[in-house]
Amino acid sequence: MAYDSDLVDLMQDDLGPLPGLAEKKMFGGLAFMLNGNMLCGVHKAGAMYRVGKDNEAEALTLPGVTPLAFTGRPMGGLVDADEDAMAAAQTRARLTALALSFVGPMPAK
Secondary structure (H helix, E strand, O other), rough: OOOOOOOOOOHHHOOOOOOOOEEEEEEEEEEEEEEOOOEEEEEEHHHHHHHHOOHHHHHHHOOOOOEOOOOOOOOOEEEOOHHHHHOOHHHHHHHHHHHHHHHHOOOOO
């Protein structure tokens, strides 16, 4: 498995039974989709959240959170959460809230 199943369990618990939530294997990891739009996910080195460009600055103030740069270039609106960030329930809760505020209003795919 290319990602940590314990992180998957944490994200599943954090997200709870959201209507429209689905899991999809992507990019060697597992993405959580909300109404067909990527919300967050787990990858080999941690987790990522789609917070949107308006929420990105706030997300980056959280400990253990950096810009997501799979290809070496930052991907706007996406942040990476390292193991320390994922171990902190308060950090995960804030990242989840930021991602839901961005992805939740998007039209379903």
